[in-house]
Amino acid sequence: xxxxxxxxxxxxxxxxxxxxxxxxxxxxxxxxxxxxxxxxxxxxxxxxxxxxxxxxxxxxxxxxxxxxxxxxxxxxxxxxxxxxxxxxxxxxxxxxxxxxxxxxxxxxxxxxxxxxxxxxxxxxxxxxxxxxxxxxxxxxxxxxxxxxxxxxxxxxxxxxxxxxxxxxxxxxxxxxxxxxxxxxxxxxxxxxxxxxxxxxxxxxxxxxxxxxxxxxxxxxxxxxxxxxxxxxxxxxxxxxxxxxxxxxxxxxxxxxxxxxxxxxxxxxxxxxxxxxxxxxxxxxxxxxxxxxxxxxxxxxxxxxxxxxxxxxxxxxxxxxxxxxxxxxxxxxxxxxxxxxxxxxxxxxxxxxxxxxxxxxxxxxxxxxxxxxxxxxxxxxxxxxxxxxxxxxxxxxxxxxxxxxxxxxxxxxxxxxxxxxxxxxxxxxxxxxxxxxxxxxxxxxxxxxxxxxxxxxxxxxxxxxxxxxxxxxxxxxxxxxxxxxxxxxxxxxxxxxxxxxxxxxxxxxxxxxxxxxxxxxxxxxxxxxxxxxxxxxxxxxxxxxxxxxxxxxxxxxxxxxxxxxxxxxxxxxxxxxxxxxxxxxxxxxxxxxxxxxxxxxxxxxxxxxxxxxxxxxxxxxxxxxxxxxxxxxxxxxxxxxxxxxxxxxxxxxxxxxxxxxxxxxxxxxxxxxxxxxxxxxxxxxxxxxxxxxxxxxxxxxxxxxxxxxxxxxxxxxxxxxxxxxxxxxxxxxxxxxxxxxxxxxxxxxxxxxxxxxxxxxxxxxxxxxxx
Amino acid sequence: xxxxxxxxxxxxxxxxxxxxxxxxxxxxxxxxxxxxxxxxxxxxxxxxxxxxxxxxxxxxxxxxxxxxxxxxxxxxxxxxxxxxxxxxxxxxxxxxxxxxxxxxxxxxxxxxxxxxxxxxxxxxxxxxxxxxxxxxxxxxxxxxxxxxxxxxxxxxxxxxxxxxxxx
Numbered sequence: 001x002x003x004x005x006x007x008x009x010x011x012x013x014x015x016x017x018x019x020x021x022x023x024x025x026x027x028x029x030x031x032x033x034x035x036x037x038x039x040x041x042x043x044x045x046x047x048x049x050x051x052x053x054x055x056x057x058x059x060x061x062x063x064x065x066x067x068x069x070x071x072x073x074x075x076x077x078x079x080x081x082x083x084x085x086x087x088x089x090x091x092x093x094x095x096x097x098x099x100x101x102x103x104x105x106x107x108x109x110x111x112x113x114x115x116x117x118x119x120x121x122x123x124x125x126x127x128x129x130x131x132x133x134x135x136x137x138x139x140x141x142x143x144x145x146x147x148x149x150x151x152x153x154x155x156x157x158x159x160x161x162x163x164x165x166x167x168x169x170x171x172x173x174x175x176x177x178x179x180x181x182x183x184x185x186x187x188x189x190x191x192x193x194x195x196x197x198x199x200x201x202x203x204x205x206x207x208x209x210x211x212x213x214x215x216x217x218x219x220x221x222x223x224x225x226x227x228x229x230x231x232x233x234x235x236x237x238x239x240x241x242x243x244x245x246x247x248x249x250x251x252x253x254x255x256x257x258x259x260x261x262x263x264x265x266x267x268x269x270x271x272x273x274x275x276x277x278x279x280x281x282x283x284x285x286x287x288x289x290x291x292x293x294x295x296x297x298x299x300x301x302x303x304x305x306x307x308x309x310x311x312x313x314x315x316x317x318x319x320x321x322x323x324x325x326x327x328x329x330x331x332x333x334x335x336x337x338x339x340x341x342x343x344x345x346x347x348x349x350x351x352x353x354x355x356x357x358x359x360x361x362x363x364x365x366x367x368x369x370x371x372x373x374x375x376x377x378x379x380x381x382x383x384x385x386x387x388x389x390x391x392x393x394x395x396x397x398x399x400x401x402x403x404x405x406x407x408x409x410x411x412x413x414x415x416x417x418x419x420x421x422x423x424x425x426x427x428x429x430x431x432x433x434x435x436x437x438x439x440x441x442x443x444x445x446x447x448x449x450x451x452x453x454x455x456x457x458x459x460x461x462x463x464x465x466x467x468x469x470x471x472x473x474x475x476x477x478x479x480x481x482x483x484x485x486x487x488x489x490x491x492x493x494x495x496x497x498x499x500x501x502x503x504x505x506x507x508x509x510x511x512x513x514x515x516x517x518x519x520x521x522x523x524x525x526x527x528x529x530x531x532x533x534x535x536x537x538x539x540x541x542x543x544x545x546x547x548x549x550x551x552x553x554x555x556x557x558x559x560x561x562x563x564x565x566x567x568x569x570x571x572x573x574x575x576x577x578x579x580x581x582x583x584x585x586x587x588x589x590x591x592x593x594x595x596x597x598x599x600x601x602x603x604x605x606x607x608x609x610x611x612x613x614x615x616x617x618x619x620x621x622x623x624x625x626x627x628x629x630x631x632x633x634x635x636x637x638x639x640x641x642x643x644x645x646x647x648x649x650x651x652x653x654x655x656x657x658x659x660x661x662x663x664x665x666x667x668x669x670x671x672x673x674x675x676x677x678x679x680x681x682x683x684x685x686x687x688x689x690x691x692x693x694x695x696x697x698x699x700x701x702x703x704x705x706x707x708x709x710x711x712x713x714x715x716x717x718x719x720x721x722x723x724x725x726x727x728x729x730x731x732x733x734x735x736x737x738x739x740x741x742x743x744x745x746x747x748x749x750x751x752x753x754x755x756x757x758x759x760x761x762x763x764x765x766x767x768x769x770x
Numbered sequence: 771x772x773x774x775x776x777x778x779x780x781x782x783x784x785x786x787x788x789x790x791x792x793x794x795x796x797x798x799x800x801x802x803x804x805x806x807x808x809x810x811x812x813x814x815x816x817x818x819x820x821x822x823x824x825x826x827x828x829x830x831x832x833x834x835x836x837x838x839x840x841x842x843x844x845x846x847x848x849x850x851x852x853x854x855x856x857x858x859x860x861x862x863x864x865x866x867x868x869x870x871x872x873x874x875x876x877x878x879x880x881x882x883x884x885x886x887x888x889x890x891x892x893x894x895x896x897x898x899x900x901x902x903x904x905x906x907x908x909x910x911x912x913x914x915x916x917x918x919x920x921x922x923x924x925x926x927x928x929x930x931x932x933x934x935x936x937x
Contacts, residue, residue: 025868028862029928032862033806033847033855034804034806035806120789219870221870222809268871269870270870270873302812302813302815497870498869657866660909664906668906668909692813698902699900700900705911
């Protein structure tokens with residue numbers, strides 16, 4: 001923490017005015033007054049509503065589908081099925097298979113959709129669609145799916161489209177191999193050193209099989225889209241998406257028109273966390289709108305989100321670690337089995353790789369398998385795959401600390417991965433902040449006040465965990481313009497998911513030396529804005545922020561040139577302060593930006609600049625969490641009483657936003673550890689499809705969250721910034737489960753630790769409710 | 771078949787014919803265009819659709835429009851007063867208590883009702899009082915701080931529509 005504070009002071013002393021300050025979000029007032037418009041808030045005259053018919057079978061052949069009665073129903077304008085999809089669609093892509101074709105592969109899979117004048121008409125019409133199924137053997141459990149005699153549920157050997165996953169990070173993906181038969185859709189293998197020798201050298205070996213559940217991203221806003229075609233065959237889609245250029249390209253494939261004929265207008269987005277990269281409703285709305293010849297709105301219900309969405313994967317992870325008496329780790333063996341559901345899109349490679357990305361262990365062997373089952377297919381959820389593997393790794397490391405009676409932070413400091421060390425795929429690391437995060441937690445008053453004292457019959461325990469994430473950095477551009485009144489306009493194409501627009505305003509204000517109020521950030525649609533990557537992989541500030549900074553530098557240069565000409569001084573002699581350029585040698589010579597704008601218009605034309613950047617190396621972010629819990633041994637209830645997380649963000653362009661990101665991620669980690677699990681019955685039917693029994697943490701369940709910002713600069717990011725959004729979700733879940741293990745004095749092998757599982761771990765009887 | 775209702779919403783009187791099954795949420799969003807009130811779950815579990823019905827918070831997804839006949843309804847669009855954000859709204863902006871913003875209208879309305887009921891709540895009372903409103907982004911910490919700020923009377927004074935005639 002001391003390092004960080006010193007580094008920070010130096011930077012502020014180095015002259016930053018706007019970046020590094022906790023500016024209020026520029027969308028704050030629209031958000032608190034209800035003025036921000038989200039996906040479902042858009043409507044058009046003559047608009048139709050949608051209802052979806054979903055599969056009631058986990059695996060079946062559709063033998064008959066008759067839509068004639070539905071089409072004849074009052075108010076119905078269109079009924080769409082797989083007949084309306086392109087023939088050459090990729091059979092391995094969930095998103096391209098908007099409707100099930102010959103086979104349904106999971107309960108909840110869309111089979112048909114109706115567009116009608118009212119929601120009630122559409123709902124009634126859906127019930128009139130006649131559908132016959134021939135049930136087929138289904139596979140629900142991923143380990144059973146890997147057995148040689150398991151029914152094979154794959155109906156296609158089409159290559160797997162990983163483009164969406166690579167948005168979050170492409171680290172590790174080169175090593176992935178697709179398989180062509182059976183239910184294992186891909187596998188990955190990493191190894192270094194001599195595993196047997198490493199274990200032979202060890203004084204102690206810990207091992208376990210760690211299971212994580214299916215979780216739903218549970219953005220509060222359900223997927224929503226409004227699609228309209230014009231007479232010339234151009235499509236406009238308003239939608240809640242994390243990446244408007246990405247979804248534009250995906251929609252274009254499905255409606256089979258050039259992407260330039262599709263305009264996506266990204267609305268305010270009510271959370272995404274990876275779950276709004278794909279088009280759960282956009283493609284459907286576009287297809288129905290073309291068929292109906294009228295605008296179509298498609299909004300799904302919460303029950304359809306939980307029972308028909310794209311959640312985060314369950315996994316079964318085996319971890320075995322060998323270490324010397326002093327805690328030095330000598331060998332690591334890991335095997336990841338990730339349940340991808342009915343379509344291959346699980347973040348299995350990165351989950352496998354991350355097992356070897358936290359500690360520098362000379363001998364390791366890591367194997368990963370992505371397995372198809374007849375359940376909802378998965379997609380990204382904030383640092384996809386990482387909470388699963390870090391839970392497994394850190395549970396084993398926690399057990400190692402208990403066995404060796406070593407301080408958990410000391411054990412981690414002894415083995416931490418450092419600059420110059422290599423990840424399992426051979427990538428050497430630049431500067432990272434793992435050590436600083438461990439020290440920041442160790443030195444924090446919340447950690448210093450930790451306790452193991454029982455209270456009113458409740459058992460108390462505390463623990464820590466570490467995690468990291470590579471992130472992405474796609475190509476991006478930004479357009480900056482000097483307005484005639486001297487203010488600055490910034491045009492970007494990146495969705496404002498996490499407060500990034502406020503960060504862009506700060507960056508532009510910094511570079512152009514104007515107050516933040518003089519910067520206008522505009523999110524253009526896909527026809528207007530320069531390209532931007534999706535708001536995923538924690539990359540928007542890192543990638544688009546770099547483009548804004550470069551554009552800002554260029555616009556500043558142009559402004560200075562015009563001013564220098566007017567003032568008859570050299571550009572180098574000019575200093576910009578609060579929107580005024582002043583000569584350093586002659587204080588009488590000054591000109592404000594509005595006059596510069598006017599002069600430019602009269603001379604060479606309005607001043608505009610574009611900042612652009614290519615794909616950059618990733619800027620990994622590490623985080624360390626501390627948790628303290630009270631466990632009721634009678635009921636199995638876990639109370640989270642303290643939660644602390646330190647994260648290296650390189651440089652916090654907006655510390656308030658960064659704190660909010662850390663706190664939000666930490667509480668999502670609590671969901672992983674204790675409260676959240678999407679349950680399936682033996683037939684693969686999701687059974688808890690409402691927030692009543694799919695339990696998000698509430699304000700009453702959650703303690704104050706202490707967020708510590710650690711800043712180890714990254715050389716590529718703006719002002720040293722690195723990725724921010726994702727790492728915070730990674731270690732808290734593992735820290736909490738480790739704290740539960742410490743409290744109950746038993747190893748914990750499952751997330752979430754529901755009351756039933758706590759009682760089972762304690763060897764207590766569990767009631768009928770389990 | 772439709773039902774005639776008369777309702778005061780954010781101070782304006784509305785008379786309308788609604789379907790008997792229409793929810794108050796649908797009436798506000800679709801008939802009146804007040805889209806600030808959000809539907810997050812439709813089952814009363816998330817609180818995003820919270821509005822004040824005769825001053826008391828209700829889930830508008832669980833209330834029929836016809837049930838609100840004769841009532842006075844306040845939505846997030848009508849909760850600011852005298853040309854300024856109300857203290858809860860202002861504290862949310864200042865504290866960074868709004869991230870994606872989707873749950874925010876429900877929290878604003880619920881927290882306003884909470885402070886109306888308990889002007890000086892403890893942190894526990896705030897956390898309990900807001901437990902029916904789900905937020906996925908913030909981890910609740912900054913929301914709790916914002917409500918504490920509003921309760922303490924320390925909210926900044928932030929004008930609403932500073933360029934309009936009303937302010």
